[in-house]
Amino acid sequence: MKNEWILEKNHLSYWLRQLRKERDLIGPLRDEGKDIVFRSVEQIHEVILDSPASLPSPKEFLIPQYDPMLRLKVAGHELAFPSRPQPVSPDVHMKESFGKKRVLDLMDKKKRVIFGVRSCDISAIRLLDRFYLKGYRDPYYEQRRKNTLFISVVCNNPDPTCFCIGLGTGPYLEEGFDIQLTDLGNRYFVQAASAEGIKTVRGMSFLFSRPRKTDLDDQYEVFLSAKARFHKRISLESPRRMILAGRLKDDFWQKVAARCFECGGCVYDCPLCTCFTVTDRRYPDGVERIRLWDTCLFKGFTRMAGGILPNEKRVLRTMRWYYHKLIHYPETLNKFGCVGCGRCAITCPGKIDMATIATEIKGLALNGEEE
Amino acid sequence: MKKIMTVCPYCGCGCGLYLHVENGRITGTSPSRAHPVNRGSLCVKGWNAHEFATHPDRLKYPLIRKGKSLKRATWDEALNLVAARLGEIRTKHGPDSIGILSSAKCTNEENYLMMKFARAVLGTNNIDHCARLCHSSTVGGLAAAFGSGAMTNSISEITDASLLFVIGSNTTEQHPMIGMHMLEAVDRGATLIVADPRRTQIAEFAHIHLRHRSGTDVALLMGIMNVIVSEGLVDADFVRRRTENFDPFEEELKRYSPATVEGITGVKANDIRRVARIYAMEKRSMLFYAMGITQHITGVDNVRACANLVMLSGHIGLPMSGINPLRGQNNVQGACDMGALPNVYSGYQKVTDARARRKFERAWRKKLPVNPGLTIMEMMDAARVGSLKAMYIMGENPLMSDPDLHHVRESVERLEFLVVQDIFPNETSGLADVILPAASFAEKEGTFTNTERRVQLLGRAVGAVGESMPDDGIICALAEKMGYSMSYRGPYEVMEEIALLTPSYGGILHHRLSDGFGLQWPCPDSSHPGTPYLHRKKFAKGLGTFITVEFQPPDEPPDEAYPFLLTTGRLSFHYHTGTMCRRTAVLEREEPECLVEINPADAERLGIRKRTRVRVSSRRGSIEPRALVTGRTPEGTVFIPFHFMEAAANILTNPATDPGAKIPEYKVCAVKIEKIGT
Structure with missing residues (x-):
């Protein structure tokens, strides 16, 4: 029996209301009347079903911008720290007391359901899983990931900037989602893939009915029309080959780097970028270690002892961002980092x-301008 | 997770951003996509604006000096003490023995209340704020020429301009979101002319980059205008119909032939001719300037020269045509608009104008002082000679931001009583007798006015930290203690009073600001949609006035003893005296120390390599930063950012001021450089 159902649109609010009882509902x-942002839903009827891309991506619910990791509290007396907080290094996993110092574990245990996520973002989260959970398992990510349910929507309203279609990461997914909804007008075609997704739907099976053959046809039609709505069709394969073949001159990257404002926005907003920094904050009664979003586009990101900056030239850092996404990702994870x-x-x-850059590189390839 | 729309607390762009709140704690920032200024982008400071507000260093309760240390006190104790001491000093030495520094970081409502506090409660016009140090030349210079001293166009017009003339502004680093619009304009085919001694990022995109010597802006602009006149490129119709005083100005211009100007500025005569032709003949020309124009002893003249240039070619009073001073602080435009200045009430109504004064006297039910008060620099001088006894400083750090810091410290130390109201302890609060903890931008309501005159509503994301209070609450409580009732239900009521008394803010009311993205003044009544560009059909004061200016060299040019020209400024990762950005992990990590930028040729001559420790000395003091060898800075010039207390550039800077605006010459002083490290 396939994990496919039909949900009448009338029943959506009810369903979300039930989900909200156990989880923070974010949509x-x-x-x-200005922007569309993902935040906790108070009025369920206000949820936008065909929203444009949100800023930043839903990764903010798995790796928040500001993430307290642990807090050291000192019973009775203060820990002596130098005036500039230096990193302290207790084991992240240590939870029991040692001496008078107590390491408090600040794991985020909130359960969330994120409604209305796009397919591309689900694809990104699957790659994040491979980064954070393969080999070294990041406990903060793991905890949040386990507690977060994503309900994605087949995207029939792409922005002019969207190009998932060339990458196989959208506008709809065949697998890897928790729950995927396809808008069929007066009803949703509901698919569940993960165990948690299936459990969630089955737990309220009275809301859902079995799809008929015509529903499958309708869903297929939505897939086709969704695909037809894209303005951009961009292949990252040809830029990858151009780079690997060494056909881009330094001059090309110089021009790109000259336009970089070093705002970090591309990394902060990217659903796949994972750069972070760790810093310690000193309080009167101890110290808190926090993790913050960072970006490899900053020269200080790779500063070494003695103040040496291996990537001092902006062009090296700008280039790296593309290399990471176009070369290193395919090499290590067999997918583009985009x-x-x-x-x-x-x-x-x-x-x-x-x-823009991928298109420019492709243009160079077609015109044969670069040798 | 909640997301609250608010306005960025850093520069004057006034970007719309969301503060993210989880479990009552601020956890992040993201840009607004629909906002007309930033359109989904933010600079690195904006992206990290969430962090400092929750920093453990925040001042959480009032502090009172007991001997050498500051001790925790209750609000009542602190306010009683401030009220008593200020009252005492006022009785003994008169109201003008007290000086107030208001803050361009605070809201319009708070600035309005602060100026009301100074004038109605204390009875002095001694109120000023950091606009004195950045754009007082603009306020004076443009007001005299046009009748209004603000950006004449809107930021969103930039992308449709066909010519951008940027002089003395490192736009991509200091007003990144305006830089973004400029870059887009260039992509769409606009011509970009940049005049800046340093090769800044925006200069890399310039079709023509004029690297004139620092402090020769008047000569450069006069040279350009000389060509416009001599080649018959003047918009004669515009000059005849809309301006006055052209003839004496034209006479003066004759002295600035391109050849003469080349001698003064170091810019090739041919480049001057090219720029003149392009600027005059192109339509939709926007001129932008910032600190490179204003922070000189000829700051007002520099601004007047810019104003003359736009009038000469008729590039004003239309969309995409105008003169655009880029204001530095999030609410420096608003703080000026609110009259946190020694000579004007809100809306630039002069204190010397009996009618205006009468209006405020009737509204505030208090006799108001007649004579204009002291500017920041004059307050410091008065403190030094002992005629100023007390200061109340809100959200400013003059011990880092004013020129010639040794002198400033001495002056402040001589005060009998100093009150500092801030969100973080800083260099100035170290000398305070009372410290009052204030709420940050994330914790209060009110409005900021950005550089394009857009009055925008803040969103309150969380409650104030510890016992801290919003600045407006503190001012009102203090006024009550001093026997003057200031009672408002909230900032919206203050805004109503502002609207009542300020013609240009007449229609600016909080409930109107929440739909869309605020309103641009002038907005005279509650049905007015706001004004995207100024001086349409006629100038604010009727006819535009050509004010004749004359080139004068900087006050302290390099000489044999001090052979280098020092110019100061900011870095993209930091902001002013660093109280906020240096408590932000990524920003501080990027630029953790002061580096002096020196040209490779000079560096080689002095045996200085990358990161060599050097001593930079002026006649006023010395600092010891490391060197950054770069061709961005021209030969004979060094550049030092003023963010770093460990090597404060303002120990070196020259306190000489423009005679009219009293703005100090931060951009030029003479220094010598010695290598002390390897």
């Missing part, structure tokens, strides 16, 4: 986003 909402969500195109003040 795309219109903010006072899901075509188009957020970098929205956020980059210098307009040197993935789509």
